[in-house]
Amino acid sequence: MRGQTGSRSNGIMRKRPIGIFDSGLGGLTVLKEIRKILPGEDIIYFGDTARVPYGAKSRDTVIKFSVQNADFLVGLGVKMIVAACNTSSSFSLPTLRRRYNIPVVGVIGPGAKGAAGATRKLKVGVIGTKATISSDIYKKEIKKINPKIDVIGASCPLFVPLVEEGWLNTDVTEVIARRYLAPLKQKGIDSIVLGCTHYPLLKPVISRIFGKNVSVIDSASQTAKAVKKILDNNGISNNSGQARCRFYVSDEPELFRKIGSRFLGSRINSVKRVEVG
Numbered sequence: 001m002r003g004q005t006g007s008r009s010n011g012i013m014r015k016r017p018i019g020i021f022d023s024g025l026g027g028l029t030v031l032k033e034i035r036k037i038l039p040g041e042d043i044i045y046f047g048d049t050a051r052v053p054y055g056a057k058s059r060d061t062v063i064k065f066s067v068q069n070a071d072f073l074v075g076l077g078v079k080m081i082v083a084a085c086n087t088s089s090s091f092s093l094p095t096l097r098r099r100y101n102i103p104v105v106g107v108i109g110p111g112a113k114g115a116a117g118a119t120r121k122l123k124v125g126v127i128g129t130k131a132t133i134s135s136d137i138y139k140k141e142i143k144k145i146n147p148k149i150d151v152i153g154a155s156c157p158l159f160v161p162l163v164e165e166g167w168l169n170t171d172v173t174e175v176i177a178r179r180y181l182a183p184l185k186q187k188g189i190d191s192i193v194l195g196c197t198h199y200p201l202l203k204p205v206i207s208r209i210f211g212k213n214v215s216v217i218d219s220a221s222q223t224a225k226a227v228k229k230i231l232d233n234n235g236i237s238n239n240s241g242q243a244r245c246r247f248y249v250s251d252e253p254e255l256f257r258k259i260g261s262r263f264l265g266s267r268i269n270s271v272k273r274v275e276v277g
């Protein structure tokens with residue numbers, strides 16, 4: 001299947017929505033950042049809530065699900081695909097880029113670029129799901145920018161459920177975070193990449209643990225900047241749209257609506273359930 005850019009004019013493309021997908025609701029942190037810097041764009045968000053989490057699944061399964069999610073968005077006529085999920089971005093970007101002729105943006109490259117630009121001691125920490133960390137993708141991307149940078153990864157599997165429970169600033173969260181982050185602290189990193197959709201909500205705790213000398217790089221805001229640049233470079237940005245967001249999920253919409261509003265920091269009014277794959 002191919003996307004629909006083909007020979008259509010930029011004028012038509014410009015008005016089309018941006019398509020964002022994630023394994024569930026975490027990708028709303030990316031949507032929030034995109035909306036901040038691209039307030040004129042319409043957006044369609046798909047959360048694969050029936051099959052979340054991706055973070056403990058195999059590469060093949062993550063690629064299969066990612067293609068199904070992106071096919072759904074392409075079917076709705078989006079002008080760009082954003083794989084907001086770090087786990088999905090770790091494995092599926094080459095496949096998605098071969099499959100469509102619209103731009104496909106992931107969260108790894110932008111996060112890696114942010115970290116490579118921020119580190120002074122050339123020591124970067126990366127945290128994410130088990131799948132993302134074991135893929136070593138952040139290490140590869142950071143080393144592509146500067147091979148001298150030492151990259152130390154740590155998976156933090158309990159962070160996703162803690163965030164979904166809304167336990168953002170509790171003593172339990174702090175104890176768990178200190179335990180996960182201790183090896184990175186010992187290695188003397190000076191920048192840390194939040195390599196998972198959910199982690200921006202834990203930024204206050206993580207910043208407190210590392211102190212002010214460690215830069216905390218949020219992949220979500222770096223990705224939003226990359227999205228803007230690609231739209232501009234392709235002449236397909238829309239400054240005058242209605243900024244409408246449509247939300248689709250593969251399981252029960254109500255829970256997504258409730259917890260999603262917390263991720264987004266604003267109310268989600270309507271969510272539709274659809275079957276993909």
Ligand code: DGL
Binds near residue numbers: 056129198
């Ligand atoms: N969206 C996933 C990520 O950024 C976290 C949740 C999951 O494991 O599916 O890696």
